[in-house]
Amino acid sequence: MKSNPVYVFAVHAAFVAMSIAALFPFLLLVAASFTDEQAIIEHGYALIPERFSLDAYAYLFSNSVMIMRSYGITAFITVVGTTLGLLITTLIAYPLSRNILPFRSFISFFVFFTLLFQGGLVPFYLVYTDLLHMKDTIWALLLPNLLTNGFFILLMRSFFSLSIPGEVVESAYVDGANELTIYYRIVMPLALPGLATIGLMLLISYWNDWYNGLIFINDGTLFSIQNLLNRMLADVQYLQQNNLSGQAAAATSVPISTVRMAIAVIGVLPLIAAYPFFQKYFVKGLTIGAVKG
Amino acid sequence: MGDRAIQTADMPKEWRTRKVRTRALNKRLSYVRRHWMLLAMVVPGMLYLFINNYLPMFGIVIAFKDINFAKGIWQSDWIGFDNFAYLFQTQDAWVITRNTILYNGAFIILGTVIAIFVAILLNEVKNRFFSRLYQSIILLPYLISMVIVAYLVLALLNEENGYMNRYVLPLLGLDPVSWYSDAGKWPYILTLVHLWKTVGYSCIVYLAAIVGINQEYYESAMLDGASKWRQIRSITIPLITPTITIMTLLAIGRIFSSDFGLFYQVPLNSGALQPTTDVIDTYVYRGLMTFGDFGMSSAAGLYQSVVGFALVLFTNALVRRKNRDLALF
Structure with missing residues (x-):
């Protein structure tokens, strides 16, 4: 099949333009974080720094208590949340994929209905604050995203019924293995690709979550990195007020406009750095998510 | 097998249906008992969805109340629409x-x-x-x-x-x-x-x-x-x-x-x-x-x-x- 070179060139040119549009804001952000504060005041955020400077990062590292703690919170909720989320999702999805499960249609409906109807923010907020008393606790960052709704359960259920051969499970059953043994000895290892995909989606949703922190957390020591970024967006002075324990001298020359950009870079860097490695699973997760629902 | 069928047929109609019903229930129970482990596995997820999704659904009644935290949510007055x-x-x-x-x-x-x-x-x-x-x-x-x-x-x-x-x-x-x-x-x-x-x-x-x-x-x-x-x-x-x-x-x-x-x-x-x-x-x-x-x-x-x-x-x-x-x- 031969293609007209002009046509091929035009297609590539279009994608180069789109790629630039997609990447430009990131490049601007990174460039701004490496620019001298005075240069930003004089010339604004530029793609090529007027005067290169590491002041913003030096400031972040010298006042790193709050940032490191936020990173710790984010890492904790991401690891624990993803693990627990995967566990609970598969624990309910696997029995749902077996037609011998008692009350199967009721349980399916129970899971499915959560996709159709939501109670809304106010009752949700009251359940977590007034009933469970989780305001300003780490639980408020961990629990609401665990399953969110039944969507991942239904995805995982289809994955199990498509990829786990019924005969394998049956023969293990005949050999005297109980359901729990079958689940973690046979089903989970066979479902690794599905686990990777759903796990990645959970991981990204925990890493990126700012919403739960916004509504449930006022205590700055429990801020995830996203919440810290969120707070600094509204109040540039936030880091300065809460971080400098007695080091008032440094406060006079905080490079605010660049520090802001530097902390955004730090917030997004781990995800972008890991992106090439999980890109394949990410695309897969999005595609299966889109086909059903 | 045949004996039992005759016995059942001889019983009054009321008894018969009750017996059939009990037997169906027993069968169902033993089925559940046989697969209890599978059923137990879904409990954490269902409990979670109950708290995270269903409680807020019941909570929509708040929209019809005049919320007063001194009285508590459930004791607050109903105010219709x-x-x-x-x-x-x-x-x-x-x-x-x-x-x-x-x-x-x-x-x-x-x-x-x-x-x-x-x-x-x-x-x-x-x-x-x-x-x-x-x-x-x-x-x-x-x-x-x-x-x-x-x-x-x-x-x-x-x-x-x-x-x-x-x-x-x-x-x-x-x-x-x-x-x-x-x-x-x-x-x-x-x-x-x-x-x-x-x-x-x-x-x-x-x-x-x-x-x-x-x-x-x-x-x-x-x-x-x-x-x-x-x-x-x-x-x-x-x-x-x-x-x-x-x-x-x-x-x-x-x-x-x-x-x-x-x-x-x-x-x-x-x-x-x-x-x-x-x-x-x-x-x-x-x-x-x-x-x-x-x-x-x-x-x-x-x-x-x-x-x-x-x-x-x-x-x-x-x-x-x-x-x-x-x-x-």
């Missing part, structure tokens, strides 16, 4: 409904057209390395959180230091703009930001549909001397129409709920921009978290839930008519 009456008396209800529907409508139309265009174009990149690379790059914005997006937009639109005011507008010979206080510009800005963030994602869905088209159609079209444009118009578009229909219907089902992050984070929660950036989700959030107005906020939330639910049922019925397998239920 008063909260709704207040909500719909104000201009707010109309503004947030209009904004939500207009934004989502624009997102659906523009998003679909652009995503299909990009997907068709991406399918024309025959080099696998470049195809992957382009796909990854345009998908990148989908990966990041709205807080980061707000920073990116701020770097572009900041009044004093922003790239637009410092570089782009002077280059075009235009005066600087106070972006964060000029409400009229935000429908365009938010639409652009939304497209920038999501086109990579929706394009993947359409690309999957295009890749699935049988290549023989194109081969025979080329033998007939059909141009590229003709092939796209007469083969690609008609064959991905089912996907387009389903995706659009599903999006219409969700037209009443919006991307809270986009409307809350990107305009920096600016009051001056509210006339054009306030949607139902931001209104409910502000009512609850800023004003502590549980009545108004829960009324607006319930209004959104109920209309949203009706829309999902309605569009699902349409999807079901088109293609049973793709319907949600």
